[in-house]
Amino acid sequence: MIRAILIDDEVHCLDTLSMLLSDYCPDVQVVERCMSAKQALVAIQRHQPALIFLDIEMPIMNGFDLLEQFSEIPFAVIFTTSYDQYAIKAIRFSALDYLLKPIDAKELVVAVNKVKGQKQLPAAEQFQMLLNQVQHKETGFKKIAVPTSEGFELIPAEQVVRCEADDNYTHLFLKNKNKVVASRTLKEMEEQLQDFNCFLRVHHSYLVNLNEVTKYVRGEGGYLIMSDGATVNVSRSRKEALMKWF
Numbered sequence: 704m705i706r707a708i709l710i711d712d713e714v715h716c717l718d719t720l721s722m723l724l725s726d727y728c729p730d731v732q733v734v735e736r737c738m739s740a741k742q743a744l745v746a747i748q749r750h751q752p753a754l755i756f757l758d759i760e761m762p763i764m765n766g767f768d769l770l771e772q773f774s775e776i777p778f779a780v781i782f783t784t785s786y787d788q789y790a791i792k793a794i795r796f797s798a799l800d801y802l803l804k805p806i807d808a809k810e811l812v813v814a815v816n817k818v819k820g821q822k823q824l825p826a827a828e829q830f831q832m833l834l835n836q837v838q839h840k841e842t843g844f845k846k847i848a849v850p851t852s853e854g855f856e857l858i859p860a861e862q863v864v865r866c867e868a869d870d871n872y873t874h875l876f877l878k879n880k881n882k883v884v885a886s887r888t889l890k891e892m893e894e895q896l897q898d899f900n901c902f903l904r905v906h907h908s909y910l911v912n913l914n915e916v917t918k919y920v921r922g923e924g925g926y927l928i929m930s931d932g933a934t935v936n937v938s939r940s941r942k943e944a945l946m947k948w949f
Contacts, residue, residue: 709721
């Protein structure tokens with residue numbers, strides 16, 4: 704059983720999440736429900752949970768403020784939120800998990816299964832990256848946290864030339880000629896990079912940084928030549944979206 708604490712200042716949200724967990728995630732045991740971050744701090748100390756579901760927007764002390772109370776975070780976190788697009792971007796770039804309210808049962812199961820499949824907890828640096836981004840909105844987003852078999856790497860998004868699918872992994876090719884193998888699908892990488900507005904999925908196997916395209920060669924779908932010299936095929940179904948960028 705996964706011992707979990709639910710943290711939300713709205714009773715109906717706690718009720719809904721409790722019901723969904725009971726119906727769809729029977730291996731999650733809710734040990735306590737908290738309606739404030741202050742109450743949650745006591746509950747976490749008392750129960751030592753493996754997982755917390757954490758609402759972002761709460762009065763007095765929000766979800767991010769709660770995390771700042773820990774020098775190390777010895778539990779998995781699934782954020783829940785109904786708005787605040789900036790916070791969602793920060794969570795995504797930090798390679799952490801979140802659920803949008805109203806919570807969908809299928810998405811809940813996927814998020815819980817991710818926690819169950821984790822070989823190790825997210826690194827403290829991931830949470831620190833998240834908190835730094837939330838606190839300093841004016842600086843904008845520059846780096847993404849990329850999970851790897853050894854942990855994760857912080858990579859400036861502009862350094863990514865292209866991404867290539869490899870089953871449940873993605874190969875990231877960087878400007879410095881290095882390659883990083885991410886423990887994420889290409890779809891997940893696409894979602895993580897979508898807010899930079901310069902990345903485009905041009906094929907079911909390829910995602911490219913459009914700023915690193917040096918040439919487009921026409922054909923049935925055509926192909927791209929990237930700044931690192933690589934050739935990337937363009938599928939017919941994605942050709943129209945690509946043409947809008949030129």
